[in-house]
Every structure is written in structure tokens, then in C-alpha cells.
Amino acid sequence: MVKGTRDTADDPRTEAAAPTAEARRADRGQVVARAMDSCARAMESGVAFSRRKLRAGELGSLPVVLVLAVVWITFQSLNENFLSPRNLSNLSVDIVGTGLIAVGIVFVLLLGELDLSVGSISGLAAAVFAVLNVNNGVPEWLALVIAVLAGTAAGTVQGYSFARTRVPAFVVTLAGLLTWNGLMLYILGTSGTINLDENGLVADLTSYYFTHDSVAYGLAAVSAGIVFLVSYQDRRRRMAAHMPHRSLQVIVVRAGGLAVVAFATAYLLNRFQGLPLALLIFLVVVAGLDVILRRTHYGRQVYALGGGIEAARRASLHVTRVQTAVLAVSGTMAAVGGLFLASRITSVSQSSGSGVLLLNAIAAAVIGGTSLFGGRGSTWSAVLGMLVIQSIASGMAITDTPAAVQFMITGGVLFAAVVIDALSRRSQEAHGRA
Amino acid sequence: MSAPPLLALHGVCKRYGAVEVLEDIELEVHAGQVVALLGDNGAGKSTLVKVISGVAPADRGVIEWEGRTVHIRRPNDARDLGIATVFQDLALCGNLDVVGNLFLGREIRRFGFLDEMEMERRTLQLLEQLTRGVPELRAPVVSLSSGQRQTVAIARSLLGDPQLLLLDEPTAALGLQQTTEVMDLVDQLRDRGLGVLLISHNMGDVKALADRAAVLRLGRNNGFFDVNTASQEQIISSITGATENTPRRPAHQESGW
Numbered sequence: 001m002v003k004g005t006r007d008t009a010d011d012p013r014t015e016a017a018a019p020t021a022e023a024r025r026a027d028r029g030q031v032v033a034r035a036m037d038s039c040a041r042a043m044e045s046g047v048a049f050s051r052r053k054l055r056a057g058e059l060g061s062l063p064v065v066l067v068l069a070v071v072w073i074t075f076q077s078l079n080e081n082f083l084s085p086r087n088l089s090n091l092s093v094d095i096v097g098t099g100l101i102a103v104g105i106v107f108v109l110l111l112g113e114l115d116l117s118v119g120s121i122s123g124l125a126a127a128v129f130a131v132l133n134v135n136n137g138v139p140e141w142l143a144l145v146i147a148v149l150a151g152t153a154a155g156t157v158q159g160y161s162f163a164r165t166r167v168p169a170f171v172v173t174l175a176g177l178l179t180w181n182g183l184m185l186y187i188l189g190t191s192g193t194i195n196l197d198e199n200g201l202v203a204d205l206t207s208y209y210f211t212h213d214s215v216a217y218g219l220a221a222v223s224a225g226i227v228f229l230v231s232y233q234d235r236r237r238r239m240a241a242h243m244p245h246r247s248l249q250v251i252v253v254r255a256g257g258l259a260v261v262a263f264a265t266a267y268l269l270n271r272f273q274g275l276p277l278a279l280l281i282f283l284v285v286v287a288g289l290d291v292i293l294r295r296t297h298y299g300r301q302v303y304a305l306g307g308g309i310e311a312a313r314r315a316s317l318h319v320t321r322v323q324t325a326v327l328a329v330s331g332t333m334a335a336v337g338g339l340f341l342a343s344r345i346t347s348v349s350q351s352s353g354s355g356v357l358l359l360n361a362i363a364a365a366v367i368g369g370t371s372l373f374g375g376r377g378s379t380w381s382a383v384l385g386m387l388v389i390q391s392i393a394s395g396m397a398i399t400d401t402p403a404a405v406q407f408m409i410t411g412g413v414l415f416a417a418v419v420i421d422a423l424s425r426r427s428q429e430a431h432g433r434a
Numbered sequence: 435m436s437a438p439p440l441l442a443l444h445g446v447c448k449r450y451g452a453v454e455v456l457e458d459i460e461l462e463v464h465a466g467q468v469v470a471l472l473g474d475n476g477a478g479k480s481t482l483v484k485v486i487s488g489v490a491p492a493d494r495g496v497i498e499w500e501g502r503t504v505h506i507r508r509p510n511d512a513r514d515l516g517i518a519t520v521f522q523d524l525a526l527c528g529n530l531d532v533v534g535n536l537f538l539g540r541e542i543r544r545f546g547f548l549d550e551m552e553m554e555r556r557t558l559q560l561l562e563q564l565t566r567g568v569p570e571l572r573a574p575v576v577s578l579s580s581g582q583r584q585t586v587a588i589a590r591s592l593l594g595d596p597q598l599l600l601l602d603e604p605t606a607a608l609g610l611q612q613t614t615e616v617m618d619l620v621d622q623l624r625d626r627g628l629g630v631l632l633i634s635h636n637m638g639d640v641k642a643l644a645d646r647a648a649v650l651r652l653g654r655n656n657g658f659f660d661v662n663t664a665s666q667e668q669i670i671s672s673i674t675g676a677t678e679n680t681p682r683r684p685a686h687q688e689s690g691w
Contacts, residue, residue: 243554310525311524
């Protein structure tokens with residue numbers, strides 16, 4: 001959404017379609033023709049720009065969007081209910097829990113590291129909440145805050161040990177995986193399964209829908225408007241400073257494209273139960289963290305560490321601090337995701353946070369286009385990757401395919417994503433040697 | 435000389451584990467002067483650069499900056515003094531674009547967010563002074579040619595208006611034309627009053643550019659030369675140790691004999 005002004009080097013000349021002598025004599029028809037022409041040229045320069053990026057090995061989110069299209073078309077042709085508002089609406093809620101965990105994983109992957117403890121931390125947070133709220137009567141909001149902070153604390157401990165000892169993060173977090181899982185079982189004690197309040201705050205996280213149509217449409221309009229205004233403002237500043245800037249057409253096309261996607265989503269969701277609160281929270285978190293990663297000093301340091309830790313150190317970045325903070329973010333997101341997962345089934349049990357959860361979260365980030373080698377990726381890849389994984393799961397369920405096949409297909413997609421990642425990295429380096 | 439040297443090292447020592455890499459190093463760099471740091475492989479040239487730039491701080495010895503004693507313990511300290519370094523491996527982040535690399539660690543901010551436009555504007559300004567072929571500013575550095583990367587690394591070092599520039603083999607990876615460009619640049623910087631410490635294996639460059647040459651051999655000083663008066667043979671034999679019967683003996687004792 002806020003895919004932003006990073007790739008701003010569009011040809012400034014497209015804008016300056018200079019008025020020629022002929023054009024001054026032009027009648028209305030010619031004006032229209034010229035507008036069309038400059039529009040076409042804007043598209044052309046846009047296409048040329050993307051092609052240049054593709055050749056340089058920056059595939060971005062193109063492959064995952066294609067995969068998603070293939071998955072959707074396939075399942076829709078197998079079962080016409082797949083793309084129904086009801087199924088898509090459920091899908092949009094199902095991706096949130098694991099998706100939030102995957103957002104944290106994106107941060108860790110950007111460092112070129114891996115966090116294996118997120119599954120256990122998500123279970124731990126859910127257990128902390130359940131025990132505090134249900135067993136001990138702590139108010140829901142307080143239990144919620146403590147549960148999330150427990151995730152932050154777990155992540156911080158891991159991050160600090162990783163940063164100070166320089167042991168690879170996946171080893172530190174492997175220890176964490178066992179430790180936090182043990183702690184969760186200890187906290188749950190003999191009670192086994194704890195049922196949450198069906199009408200409570202946490203249950204609402206995934207069961208509340210904004211039923212009024214205007215909410216979804218309004219938010220779609222607002223988000224497209226924000227993207228347009230931000231790019232437009234950036235363009236004005238750049239023009240004032242005589243810097244290369246995007247042409248107005250490109251800005252309009254981009255914001256328009258976003259508006260189309262946003263309104264289509266809103267329309268679909270409104271045809272079922274309206275905008276799910278869970279989806280709204282997910283998108284706001286992803287967009288917010290995306291801005292932090294790409295537009296703040298902190299985010300720049302995360303990318304720099306992934307690109308070359310020695311270079312970052314010599315540029316006097318606070319390596320230890322950033323590494324600790326990144327694992328703290330991942331722990332926090334794991335806790336938040338764990339609460340959404342608990343909310344979906346309104347219960348916490350000894351198996352919370354176990355199973356394929358961890359692997360799905362990592363797979364989502366990688367399938368979405370975040371590089372395993374560090375330094376490349378965005379939080380939006382968590383959304384796209386989760387959509388692919390959950391679409392496959394949902395399609396399999398709808399078509400009564402056994403889980404075994406689902407695992408194999410998801411595995412194939414993940415493998416393809418990793419290969420694409422490795423190839424695009426190679427082609428980028430080859431580009432540099434040329 | 436009346437004015438104190440920009441940078442002076444006295445008795446600087448550095449060891450990695452049991453290996454004494456630098457022993458009792460003496461060095462002076464004056465403003466408006468290019469000092470060539472010469473020596474065979476393993477003589478300790480790059481280590482000395484790391485000592486001065488704060489990447490690998492000295493174990494013992496005194497570092498003076500404009501006459502007063504300073505402590506350089508971290509890269510930050512060196513940067514705050516006005517020392518900029520272009521490392522041999524350039525120390526760039528391959529995934530960041532040109533602008534991101536130039537401003538890494540000292541981003542310009544506006545309302546708390548990165549001010550990409552302002553950073554891009556200054557990058558362009560700076561690069562246009564340095565080179566004719568300005569690379570694409572928004573391309574990740576990994577996709578640039580080695581010459582362009584070198585330009586980016588040099589531009590980054592000049593960003594904070596340093597007074598002393600350390601160049602560790604800046605032309606080793608470059609073609610003829612780019613080498614000339616870099617050398618012209620060093621000349622310009624000297625005229626602007628910067629001190630430059632230049633590590634190079636190319637005696638032609640050294641003769642053409644440097645005012646003085648300091649030779650290291652096996653981690654010790656092995657002579658200082660006025661490049662304009664000393665012959666190339668003298669300097670080279672000092673580098674290789676051909677003039678000495680006992681290469682381990684320090685130079686200042688030798689001259690005392």
C-alpha cells in the first residue's frame with residue numbers, strides 16, 4: 001500500500017512533454033491525443049523502469065503475486081465457492097495470527113538471521129493471558145498487555161544474548177524454542193486447556209466485524225488518498241528543488257491501482273459480514289512497520305546490518321542495540337500473533353504455538369519475497385506469503401484434499417521462492433560485475 | 435614546522451593475540467600534505483589505518499590531533515575529529531542504494547523520518563564534483579561496477595567535510611582512467627588544505643602525488659622520505675629491506691649509528 005517513493009528514479013522527462021509550436025495551434029482533439037500520448041509515454045517509462053529493475057534481479061513481489069493468481073484461478077476452477085465473499089472473508093481473518101508472527105520474522109530475516117522461537121513465544125503469550133485472565137481474574141486489557149510484554153521480554157533476552165555472544169540467532173532461538181515452550185507448559189500446569197471468554201476482548205479480536213458498509217469503503221478511500229497525497233507532496237518538494245521526480249501520471253496510476261484493489265476488497269468483505277477487525281489491525285501494523293523500516297533511522301540500520309555487518313560497524317551503527325531490538329520486535333509480534341490465534345479458537349492449550357505454526361510463519365515471509373540472505377524484503381511480504389499459504393490450505397479444505405497433499409504443495413511453493421531468491425541475488429551480483 | 439601536525443602518532447603499538455602487528459610507530463601528517471604509507475604485504479599498513487580510524491584501536495602509544503592528545507576508541511571518535519577513511523574493502527552495504535550508503539549512520543531527518551530528497555540532492559551535488567559518470571543513485575550498490583563503488587566510498591568519506599582522509603589502496607581495483615580521476619581528486623583535496631594518508635603499491639602514483647613517504651616494514655617504521663628528493667630505488671629498497679643486513683632492527687636506531 002504505502003509502497004512509497006523509494007524507487008523514484010522515473011524519467012523526469014516524461015513530465016516535461018514540452019509544448020511545441022504545433023501543439024499551440026492544436027484543437028481539442030489534438031489535446032486529447034497529446035494527453036493520451038504522454039500517458040502512454042508515462043506507462044512506457046514505467047515499464048522500462050520495471051524491466052531495468054527485473055534485469056537487475058529485483059523481482060520484488062511480482063513472483064508471489066503470480067503464484068497467488070495461479071492458486072486462486074486453480075481452486076476457483078475446481079470449486080466455485082473458493083472466491084466467494086464468505087470464503088475470502090474467512091481467509092482474510094485466518095491469515096492474521098500467523099501473518100503477524102511472520103511480520104516479526106521479516107525483521108529477523110532482514111538481518112540475515114532466523115528466529116525459531118516465535119512459535120513457542122506465541123504459545124507462551126497466549127498461556128500468560130489465559131492464566132492471568134481466566135484463572136486469576138486479572139482484567140482483560142491488563143492481561144493482554146502483560147502477555148504482549150512477556151513476548152517482548154523473551155525476544156529481548158534472546159536478542160541481547162545473540163548480539164553479545166555473536167552466536168547465530170537460530171541457535172539462540174532454538175534454545176528459546178525449548179525454554180519458552182517449557183515455561184508455557186509450566187504456567188499452564190495441569191489444567192491443560194483453558195477456554196477464553198467467548199464475548200471478551202481477545203475473542204473480539206477475530207470475531208468482530210465492522211458491519212456498516214461505509215467503514216470498509218471509507219478506509220479504502222482514506223488509504224488511497226494518503227498514498228496519493230504523500231507521493232504528490234514528495235513530487236512538489238522535488239520539483240521545487242529541481243530534482244528528478246515522478247510524473248503525475250505515474251502517481252495517479254499507482255494511487256489508482258491501490259484504490260482499485262482496496263475498493264474491490266472492501267466490496268467483497270461488505271458482501272459477507274463487513275470489514276473484520278483482525279484484518280484491519282493486521283494491515284495497519286504491516287503498513288506502520290513498513291514505514292518504520294523504510295523511512296526511519298532505525299529501519300535503515302536494520303537493512304544496513306543485513307547488507308554488511310562489518311560495513312555497518314565501521315559506519316558506527318549501534319550493532320548490538322539494533323540486533324537486540326530486532327529480536328525484541330519479533331518476540332513482540334509473536335506474542336501478538338499468538339493472542340490472535342488463541343482468539344480464533346477461544347482457547348489456549350498445551351499445543352498452542354506448536355506444530356507447523358513456526359514453519360508457516362517463516363515460509364510466509366520467504367514466499368512473500370523477503371530474502372533469506374538478509375537485507376532485502378518488506379513487511380508486505382508477510383501478507384502476500386500468508387495469503388498464498390492460507391489460500392492453498394483453504395482451497396484444499398474446500399476441495400476435500402488430504403493435508404498430506406497440502407504440505408507437499410506448500411513445500412513446493414516455498415522451495416520455488418527460495419530458488420527465486422537465490423537466483424535474483426546471483427543476477428544482482430552478476431549485474432555488478434558487468 | 436610552526437603549526438602542529440594535523441595528526442601525529444608516537445610509539446603506537448597494536449597486537450592481535452600474540453602477534454605484534456605494529457610496534458612503536460611514529461607518523462605525522464600535516465594539513466595540505468599527501469603522505470604515502472608504503473610497505474610490503476603484511477607490513478601493517480592496513481592495520482595502521484584501522485588504528486587511526488578507530489576500527490581497531492591502538493593498544494599503546496599516543497595519538498595527537500592538532501597538537502593535543504586524543505583517544506580514538508571507536509569509529510565515531512575518529513569521525514568526530516574529522517578523520518574519514520576509505521577502506522580497502524570499501525565497507526559498503528551492498529543492498530542499500532548509493533544515497534543510503536553515503537548517509538549511513540548520519541541520515542538527514544525531517545519530522546523524524548528520513549529526508550530522502552535532501553539526501554539525494556546532496557549526494558548528486560557531491561558526486562558531480564567527483565566524477566563525470568554519476569552512477570544511478572537509487573540502484574543498490576551491489577549492482578554498480580567496482581569503479582563506481584570506489585567513487586561512492588570516496589564520496590561517503592568526504593560527506594562530513596573531513597580534515598584528514600585515509601585512503602587504503604584506492605586505485606587497486608580501478609582502470610587507468612578511473613585511477614587518474616581518483617588521483618586528480620586527491621590533488622584537489624590537498625589544495626583545499628586536507629591532509630591525506632595514501633596507501634598505494636603504485637610507485638608512479640606515489641611519486642606523482644605524495645609529498646612525503648613513510649615506509650613500514652614488519653610492523654615498524656623503516657624510514658621517512660621526501661618524495662621529491664629521494665630516489666625511487668632508495669624508497670623501494672627501504673620497502674623490501676634490501677638496505678638492511680638485519681631487517682628486524684628498527685629504522686630510527688639504524689639512522690643513529
